[in-house]
Amino acid sequence: MLVTYSIAQAADLSGLSIDTLRYYERIGLVEPPARDSGGRRNYSEADLNWLVFLTKLRTTGMPIRLMREYAQLRHRGVATAVRRRQILIEHRSGVRERIAELQSCLDVLDYKVDNYAELERRLAATVGPSAVQIEEAS
Amino acid sequence: MLVTYSIAQAADLSGLSIDTLRYYERIGLVEPPARDSGGRRNYSEADLNWLVFLTKLRTTGMPIRLMREYAQLRHRGVATAVRRRQILIEHRSGVRERIAELQSCLDVLDYKVDNYAELERRLAATVGPSAVQIEEAS
């Protein structure tokens, strides 16, 4: 056991870039990982798990400011669990809203694509100069 | 008929800011609208429809560069319909993927929130110093 990962491996496994890993450390999003004798970062399994979770928050659009707040609460231990849960619950409801918003835009896109299909059908049926007269809605 | 809207009304109705409307015009995302005798913009119903559609594209994360390409194709008329439809189809599939991605992050969030609930339950059941020993996963 006691597996560790180089920064390159951590980047691979988390999907973040090496630069981003160092950047996250600088801004206090991740605790500085252990270092080997040469001063190089050694990420633990726990570090990796945290990085992976961070990517979920980032993917869902949580601003770094809030991720950092969450990270700092986490650092303060179990006493902050209620607050952390609250942050996640609020964030989750934002994500749900975002999904609903995307869904409704998707409906518009479907409608538009269908419109184009219809337009093309009519264009194909109309031979010659009169084709130019076919116009589109919106 | 022949309704027109001031820039403030267009902003209200489209959800974009006045500055953004002028910005979109500058970068060629929207055709310059008509002007009144005093040089003020008069947005037509058609302009408004286009703005509203643009907000759907923006909301779904289409980069401005691509929105502009779409706008320019649109400007070139019906001959570009096939290409525009293709852009929308590709974009739509991106949006679908994005929704799926958010959904899967949502699962993680659900899991985490449940974890916190469980943690809190255990904390509540454990009175005194031993509570400190309860630790969290991840």
Next chain:
DNA sequence: GCTTGACCTGGAGTGCACTCCAGGTCTTAC
């Protein structure tokens, strides 16, 4: 006729989240 408020222009500034760079160190392989 003068103030107020909405609008105009060109250009500069902002916030976010990285991303890149120069110049240096350390380990490993030959």
Next chain:
DNA sequence: GTAAGACCTGGAGTGCACTCCAGGTCAAGC
């Protein structure tokens, strides 16, 4: 012992999508 490659640091640069600003014009109400 030396060359290559991975890593280090502090700091500067980037791309995106706005957003703000100064200084000016114009129409309407008092």
